[in-house]
Amino acid sequence: MTPARRIALALLWLAALAVAGWVIGQRLQLSGDLRRFMPTAQTPAQKLLIDELGEGPGSRLLLLAIGGDAPQALAAQSQALGQALAAQDVFKLVANGAGQGLDAVPERLRPYRYLLSPTLDEQTFDADYLREQLDQRVQDLGSPAGELIEPLLPGDPTLEMLRLAEAWQPAQAPQTLHGVWFDRAGRQALLAVETRAAGFDPTGQHSAIEAIRSAFASARGASPAQLTISGPGAFSVEIGGRTQREASLIGTIDGIVFALLLWLAYRSWKVPLLGGLPLATAGLAGLGAVAALFDGVHGITVAFGFTLIGVVQDYPIHLFSHQRPGLSPWASARSLWPTLGTGVASTCIAYLTFFVSGVDGLQQLAVFTIVGLATAALTTRFVLPALIDPAPRDAAGSPWLARAWTRLARWPRIGLAGSASIAALALAAIVFVPGPFWQNDLAKLTPVPADALARDAQLREELGAPDVRYVIAIERGDAEAALQASEALMAELPALRRRGAIAGYDLAARYLPSAKTQRERQRRLPDAAALRGALAAAVADTPFRSDAFGDFLADVERARAAPPLSARDLAGTPLAVSVDGLLLQRAGHATALVSLTGLADPAAVEAAARRHGGRLLDLKQASESLVADYRGRVLMALALAAVLLAAAVWIALRSPRRVLRVLAPMALTTLLILAVLRLAGVELNLFHLVSLILAAGLGLDYALFFDHAGDDRAEQLRTLHAVIVCSLTTLLVFALLALSSIPVLRAIGVTVALGVAANFALALLIVRAPAAAATEGAHAHA
CATH class of the missing domain: 1.20.1640.10 (Multidrug efflux transporter AcrB transmembrane domain)
Known part of the structure; x- marks a missing residue:
């Protein structure tokens, strides 16, 4: 050609x-969905973990903190940012304390307060109860809180909405300054944002974060304030960006040096x-x-x-x-x-x-x-x-290569005894070096910096987020059955808290009672005529006008006729965050969660959960067992791979001695890699194991070509030239990966870089044959 x-x-x-x-x-x-690299969940805790990891509300939550300016300025920026984000479709909910409390339920759902509140479980709206409440309101109007309460009275003389707002406040809710949430020090305004995109949808999360930054730039104006964004989605975007930057840098360096090495090698x-x-x-x-x-x-x-x-x-x-x-x-x-x-x-x-x-x-x-x-x-x-x-x-004619081969030929070849000694020493290091062998913590595979994780934990604590390690899960066929079961359990939780078994709890039924409970409360509401008569009798003994509570009468009548409130009806309200995070719904399945804080007596809590068809789940243990299951499958694949690989080499070479000689460097290198990692205190993760196959492929390649060269000196020199160039270019690639800040890439880089060095040396010391005449060499590998 x-x-x-x-x-x-x-x-x-x-x-x-x-x-x-x-x-x-x-x-x-x-x-970027990490669930693709997880085995099929087997236990309830594992299934919950996998569901929540990618699709749950917790994975969609972004935590925002605005600091660096006066509190009033920060509050104004929080208000402006919250309003701007709430108007965008990429966000399901934006919460910053403004519009919380009494405004947690929009006007269209206000009549439902009588179905959501437990008041009707113990009281009836008769004349005596209403008179007691109106007398209390007279006293309230004379107190410093009178100006706040007065606008509520025409529609809510029993202050049912206020009671609900107080009951819904988390035990460790952030403080409110200037109408919005602030941290305890009063230096940072806090917001919680739920995105529509899943936490590990990098494209959706990137769009959401860009929208937040753009809105903050407009809200900040000339202020020196700074915005901090945390949460799974923010980490996902950061990981993606860092991976892209590092991969681009490593790829550029690799390409340049690869081209340079090939030019030097072949001129x-x-x-x-x-x-x-x-x-x-x-x-x-x-x-x-x-x-x-x-x-x-x-x-x-x-x-x-x-x-x-x-x-x-x-x-x-x-x-x-x-x-x-x-x-x-x-x-x-x-x-x-x-x-x-x-x-x-x-x-x-x-x-x-x-x-x-x-x-x-x-x-x-x-x-x-x-x-x-x-x-x-x-x-x-x-x-x-x-x-x-x-x-x-011809590479075989290179003087420097001939000199190198002559020096290498003086090195003693490793036989059976030497190989057994290397294997024994490596196995001793693998077995007897102290410290954990496997890395089971999924969090350690993330490249998110420790200070960013600490910052995320701090923001979650400031916002009153519960401990996510322990939860009670109640699984049923639909949301209604799950809510009913969790309501039965909720009756026991206060006693557990008084005994010190738990410090606190939260569950969806606190905010959204089951339809059965709502209907029971509906039946306890008096009809329009009975309520009007009871209210008239109660008002007669108070300073209030007889027609002052028309809105109250209308709301009660609407509550009597309304269909039960469902989780779907809460969409777009602050209540949706609490309910969606604690009531997980899938087609034909629902799980009601009870988040726990300060768990001190797991046995007592587990017993209470089981009485109501629930389970106490340890999500940390679930993640570790999931990793262990995954590792078991990878180890099974590695064992099968070793057998099949040996079989393929046997079919190709058909000589027991040659097969053993070709496989020995690869097998010894695998042991040496594991030994070096153990001696360095590295806990092995799944990507170390996967990389062992890649390292084994390199070792097999080097050994096969040295075997192919036989004892023909010219062919040996050409093979040495090829293997040196191969090993140098490969070592460069994986040495750079070993310097990466991405744990996955670093594990691959370290493992394979060690494998390149060990495979090259062992292939030379085990597989190479002594040089002989060209004719004999040709006969040797014919």
């Missing part, structure tokens, strides 16, 4: 990649460009396959998948390093294909085991990896040779 045709083919390949990238970009939907400006084509093709093919087979591609899948450059970049490098004058690129590719194909097939078989995990995220990783590896290998074998110029030089 002429140089002009090679250039045309390369340009055609680039154009195909550009078109494919555009098509995939149109279809691609990135997801040709074309090699870096041609070597990048199989890599780009592999990445797009993997991404396209995941986009086609799954509803949304997880960001972790993309981040991990593109680290495939650490493996697939080896394929064109081997082809370049084995080029020599007198041998066409096609012949070189054919001679390398059995070895290259064995490595690719073995690694793909190893990743196939992720399909048995039952975890959507791992299955995405498997598809991305298998398609990417296969695409890179096939394009290297069947397309790339057409673009390569005939080799002007």
Whole structure:
């Protein structure tokens, strides 16, 4: 093929990649939902955790704090910000203390106060009760609170709405200054915002946060005030932004150094460009396959998948390093294909085991990896040779490489005894180093800085948020049944608090009684004639006019005829935040939650919950058990992968000695990685385990090519050249990842970087054969 045709083919390949990238970009939907990387929940606590993690109101809550100015100025900014956000569709609710209390229930729902309040459980609206209440109102009007109470009296002489507002106040509600919420120090105005987008919907949360910042910029004006935003959605946006920035920086550095290394290794400006084509093709093919087979591609899948450059970049490098004058690129590719194909097939078989995990995220990783590896290998074998110029030089003729190989040849080869000793030392470190072996805390996988998490905890405490570790869950077929059961439990909770078993509690039934309870209260309301007569008798003995309470009579009549209030009717009101967070509804299923603070006697609380068909759930323990279940599935996949990988190598080599020699570096490297991490005090997480397969694929690649070289010195030098270039470029990629602030990327980087170094050294010391005459070498690996 002429140089002009090679250039045309390369340009055609680039154009195909550009078109494919555009098509995939149109279809691609990135997801940040961590539930994709969780196994199927088995226990009630795990199911609750998974539901709440991605879709629950808690994941949608953003906490805002405005500070840096005088309290009155901050209050005005809070008012302006709250009004601006409340007018936008991206927010389900905005609360800042303004309009709370008596205004927690809008005018359209005011008649329902008689159905929501427990007053009618013990009282009736007869003349005696109404006279008692009106006498109390006369005294109230003479008190300092008289100006506040007087406007309420025509429609609510019993102050039912005021009683409800007081009952609904959380035990640790934030203080109110200048009409809005402030922290205890009075230096920061506080707001709570619920977004319509789920907490781990990065696009929706980004839009919400941008809207908040824009509205605050308008509300602040020239004030020096600063806005702090916290919560799962804010963390999700921060994680996404940081991941994108770090991935862009690492990718840029990798690309520059990768091109520089290839230019230095092959002294040709074309090699870096041609070597990048199989890599780009592999990445797009993997991404396209995941986009086609799954509803949304997880960001972790993309981040991990593109680290495939650490493996697939080896394929064109081997082809370049084995080029020599007198041998066409096609012949070189054919001679390398059995070895290259064995490595690719073995690694793909190893990743196939992720399909048995039952975890959507791992299955995405498997598809991305298998398609990417296969695409890179096939394009290297069947397309790339057409673009390569005939080799002007042979890597085996390099003087520095010959000197390096001569020095390496003096190193003693490691046999069975040496391998057993290394394995024993590594196992001793793994087993006997003190400290936790596994990392079960999901929170430690987040890249959110510790100070930001501390700030979030502080804001939640200021806003009176309950302890989210322990909850009572009552599951029923619908919301009505769940509310009825929680009402029965609510009767026991005050006694538990008096005994010190709990410090406080909250549940949806405090704000929204069941329809059954509301109907019972409706039946206790007197009809219009009876109420009018009782009220006339009561008013006769007071200074009030006989026609002063017409609004009261009308509201009671509306309450008698109204259908029971449901959670759906509360949408858009401050009450919706409390009810939606404590009453989780799905199709054909509802869960009423009781949040607990200061749990001191779990046994007593558990016994009370069980009497009413509920369970006391420890969400921290649930998250740890979920991680443990996930780890068990990954370990099962790893064990199966090891068996299948060994079987694939056996089928390819058909020699017990060669198979053991090829697998030994990979197996020892796995033990050494685990030992080094244990000695460094690193608790192993799921991504360390997943990365072990990637490291194993690299080790298998190095070992197979040293085995392929046999004892032919020239072939050994070409293989050494290829493996040095492969290991340096791969080490660069994963060393940079090891410096990342993203825990997932850091775990991958550290694990694979250790694997590259150990695999290179062990492949040299175990697999390489002594050099012999070229004819003998040819016979050795024929």
